[in-house]
Amino acid sequence: MIDRIAPAGSPTASPLGVDQTDLVRVPAAATSAPVEGADFGSMLSELASSALGAVKQAETISVAGIRGQASVQQVVEAVMAAEQTLQTAIAVRDKVVAAYTEISRMSI
Amino acid sequence: MHDPLQASLRIGASGLEAQSKRLRVVSENLANSQSTGRTPGADPYTRKTISFESEVDEAMGASLVKVAGIDQQRTRYRVEHHPGHPAADANGFVKMPNVEVMVEVADMREANRSFEANLQVIRQAREMISMTIDLLRST
Secondary structure (H helix, E strand, C coil), X not given: CHHHHHHHHCCCCHHHHHHHHHHHHHHHHHHHHHHHCHHHHHHXXXXXXXXXXXXXXXXXXXXXXXXXXXXXXXHHHHHHHHHHHHHHHHHHHHHHHHHHHHHHCCCC | CCCHHHHHXXXXXXXXXXXHHHHHHHHHHHHCCXXXXXXXXXXXXXXXXXXXXXXXXXXXXXXXXXXEEEXXXXXXXXXXXXXXXXCCCCCCEEEECCCCHHHHHHHXXXXXXXXXXXXXXXXXHHHHHHHHHHHHHCC
8 A cells, every 4th residue: 555655645756666677677578588589479470460450451441441432342352351361360370379288288 | 472362362353443444434325325415516425435454563473454545436426306406406416425225235244244253263262262271270
């Protein structure tokens, strides 16, 4: 309770200061880790971001289609592309999760 | 990226677009098949024609289709005898558009068939892509 009241009373109290340094330090450790194993992690993040980009574009074009600024073919094409990218991403994710479960089930 | 299946999707989409433009021109011709001029002896609506050409997509190295141009068909107008019509000349003859409704209907059918064929290409390419992705799923 005292920890919660103290930051409200004085902005430069020590609990807040500790939190901030922790927050600063954790991302630094997180960013340094993928540099060592850049192959697999970056591949996954690239896959996820491309899926996200495709879905976002499909949404943009769908809205434009509802407004009458895009043709039906364009809307369908964008939505199909997003669906396909998402399907690929899901299939790869399932495969990766299956691989991890396989490893965790390994008897040591 | 040179995925041939993705290229097929893109080519099919360009075909769909070209055929829908063709249908637009046909519908303009059909709707205006009775449109005359307003002043005596004025020219009526002139039939529009559409032509296509292939266009190479540099990124995929595939030949897409695009509309080369929409032109006007310079043939003789039909002449009908309608005295008192705003567009009638001194002898009571009115120039009618050079649109043949049967030709337009045939053209419409052709656009429909071509659109269907392009849709079929897209459907097939999608199915092949899905089948390949499904390889990851079956364990």
